[in-house]
Amino acid sequence: MFLMVGLMKAVSERLQQQQQQQLPAAEKKPRFRPPLPVKTVVLLAAACFFLGLLLSSVISSLVASENRAGIACDSKDCDRKRRLEEAKTGDVMDQVSRTHQVIQALDKSVSKLEMELAVGRMRLNGGRGGGGGGGGGSYNKQLKKAFVVVGINTAFSSQKRREAVRATWMPTGAKLKRLEEEKGVVVRFVIGHSATSGGAVDRAIDEEDAETKDFLRLDHLEGYHKLSAKTRAFFSTAVAIWDADFFVKVDDDVHLNLGMLVATLAQYRNKPRVYIGCMKSGPVLYQKDVKYHEPEFWKFGEEGNKYFRHATGQIYAISKDLASYISINAPILHKYANEDVSLGSWLIGLEVKHIDERRMCCGTPPGKVTRNRVGSFRKTPPENFDLMGLMVDCEWKAESGNFCIASFDWPCSGVCKPVERMKEVHGTCGEAAEAIWNVAL
Known part of the structure; x- marks a missing residue:
């Protein structure tokens, strides 16, 4: 309203000035001015009203545009801030992941050092650090360096088998000694003792060993159903005598090519915790009247289930750190009926690299x-x-x-x-x- 009054007043004064400018100078005398006609006033009022509406609309549009621009800017700022926050969150998660990896690496390093320390203590103690089938005090001496120790599992009644092995793939006499000295390849028949220690069968092995010098005697009571304990005793005894990269167990009725074995193992020489063999996962035999019956079949779930992956028992190889682990923890390692299953169970929960080497289970020439x-x-x-x-x-x-x-x-x-x-x-x-x-x- 005040705006309209002001506009009317300004228009009236402007008209008076124009009229005065049109009069001669002599006639410029003060006089009474009649009021504007009503029609003119009404027109001016209407014009001012519409002018006010126009100005109000323009101002409102400008304010709305500024508000929208401000909102848009705020939205961009929010988006930029959101991206920055997401980037920061991503950086934090990445840092957490890297930290976790470093912690895992340190944990593995600590575990490795602890194992090495335990192995050192065991060796200082004459191979008895882990208990349960070590080599005894006679092995309390400096360890012999070797690349691989091959233990040939044999029995008291298997003399002819041993002779067949010596006549074919196993070096004997001076060649066996040279192989150990020049290549670091140790090959021994592995056997324990009988129930009557010092009896006839034990003396027969002593006499055979005196002639061939290719036996590793274990503090273990021989028996077919004690193969898991014998395997554990072999690794515990061997790591107390030789500082070898690998330890291999093979049966005395298996043909072995030593050159291929050593060449294959050399590929994994610098890799930790290696378990090499012909990996399988056979059925758990719960029937009592079958060969390889598993008395503890219920631990493997329902009937018809299979074992976890493990190397077949005829031959397998493990790296030094795994052999040391078995030696250190021998008293608490559970023994299943089948020795290959036992070894697989000892390693299944560790950070172990399983190598499925099919050349370790070839068939012999058929008929x-x-x-x-x-x-x-x-x-x-x-x-x-x-x-x-x-x-x-x-x-x-x-x-x-x-x-x-x-x-x-x-x-x-x-x-x-x-x-x-x-x-x-x-x-x-x-x-x-x-x-x-x-x-x-």
């Missing part, structure tokens, strides 16, 4: 009829080719220059009739005699 039938299919069967339940035999690999590490027959859990056939298998699947000496370590 003549079967061989001819295989040849009718193709000259060289593919990898892991199965025929009538038989694996591809080591002969095919030998012909291609890719020798197997170990060969045996699954139905016999070793070379069938090893005393009669070991020489045949060696002639067909064995590597050259100089192969072991040509391996670079």
Whole structure:
């Protein structure tokens, strides 16, 4: 309202000034001015009213634009702040992840140092630090350096098997000693003692060892159902004598190519906690009247379940740190009925690298009829080719220059009739005699 009055007053004064300018100078005398006509006033009032509305609308539009611009700016600021917060959160999470990795690495380093310390104490104590089957005080001496210790599991009744092994893939006499000194490859038949220590069977082993010097005696009571304890005793005894990179267990009815074994192990020399073998996961046998019955089958879940992955028992290799772990913790390591399952259970909960090496479980050459039938299919069967339940035999690999590490027959859990056939298998699947000496370590 005040705005309209002011505008009317300004318009009236402007009209008076124009009229005065139109009069001659002489006639410029003060006089009474009649009021503006009502019609003019009404028109001016209406004009002022509409002018006010126009100005009000313009001002409102400007204010709204400024508000929207402010809101838009605030939105951009919020978005930028949100991105900054997200970036900060991402940086924090990344830092937490890196810190967690560092903590894990430190934890592994501490665990490794603790294990090395325990091994050192055990060795100072003559190999008895872990208890339960160590080597005893006679091993309280400086450790011998070696690359691998191969323990051949044997029994009192297996003299002919041992003779078959010595006549084929195992060096003897001066060659055995040279192999140990030049290549760091130690090969020993592993055996414990009888129930009547010092009896006839023990004396027979003593006499054989005096002649061949290729035995490792364990503080262990021999027995087929005590293979888990024997395996544990072997590792505990061996780590107390040799400072070796690897420890291998192999049965005395298995054919072994030492050169291929050493060359394969050399690939994992600088890797910690390595477990190498022909990995399998067989069924848990709960029936009491079957071979390899598992009395503790209920621990593996429902009937028909399978074992966890583990190396087949004919041959396997573990690195030094795992052998030391077994030696240190021997008293609390549970023994299952089957020694390969026991070893797998000791390692399943550790940070262990499982190496599935199929060349450790080749089949021996099949019979003549079967061989001819295989040849009718193709000259060289593919990898892991199965025929009538038989694996591809080591002969095919030998012909291609890719020798197997170990060969045996699954139905016999070793070379069938090893005393009669070991020489045949060696002639067909064995590597050259100089192969072991040509391996670079």
